[in-house]
Amino acid sequence: MKMTNRWNRIIYRLWSPVYDKTVGRFFLPGRRRALEILELKPGERLLLVGAGTGADLALLPEGVDIIGVDLSPEMLARARSKLPLPGRSVTFIQGDAQRLLVEQAAFDAVVFNLILSVIPDGRACLHENLRALKPGGRAVVFDKFAPETGYIPIGRRILNIFSTIFGTDITRKFGDMLRDSGAEVVWQEASIFRGKYQIFLLKKRNK
Numbered sequence: 001m002k003m004t005n006r007w008n009r010i011i012y013r014l015w016s017p018v019y020d021k022t023v024g025r026f027f028l029p030g031r032r033r034a035l036e037i038l039e040l041k042p043g044e045r046l047l048l049v050g051a052g053t054g055a056d057l058a059l060l061p062e063g064v065d066i067i068g069v070d071l072s073p074e075m076l077a078r079a080r081s082k083l084p085l086p087g088r089s090v091t092f093i094q095g096d097a098q099r100l101l102v103e104q105a106a107f108d109a110v111v112f113n114l115i116l117s118v119i120p121d122g123r124a125c126l127h128e129n130l131r132a133l134k135p136g137g138r139a140v141v142f143d144k145f146a147p148e149t150g151y152i153p154i155g156r157r158i159l160n161i162f163s164t165i166f167g168t169d170i171t172r173k174f175g176d177m178l179r180d181s182g183a184e185v186v187w188q189e190a191s192i193f194r195g196k197y198q199i200f201l202l203k204k205r206n207k
């Protein structure tokens with residue numbers, strides 16, 4: 001099954017009341033580490049792509065100016081319920097992050113936590129939202145991807161039928177998405193679930 005916005009709207013409406021107490025908890029160590037690697041500083045502008053229930057918000061340092069984008073009104077309603085956050089300015093935009101919904105070249109950092117395996121076209125999402133970065137800006141990706149080399153094994157393809165029903169695709173390769181994006185990997189590490197989830201720190205080239 002292919003991920004679609006229609007299905008994502010349905011499945012994330014269903015996830016929204018239980019997300020923070022279930023999967024949200026499971027992902028906490030990974031997202032904490034991803035944001036640590038990003039090394040945000042006060043005064044920086046940050047774009048959260050697929051902001052969801054705002055599980056990243058409490059982990060962001062004071063003084064950061066945050067814009068979060070998400071397709072699901074119900075997930076965003078949960079995120080809004082976490083506001084106000086002392087010392088942080090937070091704005092949400094509801095929309096499809098397969099295209100850029102914010103100003104181009106205006107952000108210091110972008111977070112792609114658990115979105116590139118969910119959104120229908122992960123490559124478009126990555127490329128479009130990297131346009132938001134200033135030259136030399138940085139982005140972090142925390143997600144699970146298929147191994148870069150070889151075919152996707154049949155077992156993984158079968159499992160993917162079920163995982164897409166629950167709102168995530170496990171057959172995507174990060175290298176395919178990153179190609180020609182104008183950014184490069186400057187740090188990579190294995191994360192939770194015995195390294196099945198990974199963290200990538202990207203830097204946008206200065207042209």
Ligand SMILES: C[S@@+](CC[C@H](N)C(=O)[O-])C[C@H]1O[C@@H](n2cnc3c(N)ncnc32)[C@H](O)[C@@H]1O
Binds near residue numbers: 052070075096113
């Ligand atoms: C697995 S959740 C991750 C949420 C959050 N980033 C986190 O780390 O907890 C995936 C999110 O992607 C959002 N999403 C799915 N399709 C989208 C799209 N086309 N544009 C923007 N957000 C989308 C869903 O609504 C959901 O909130």
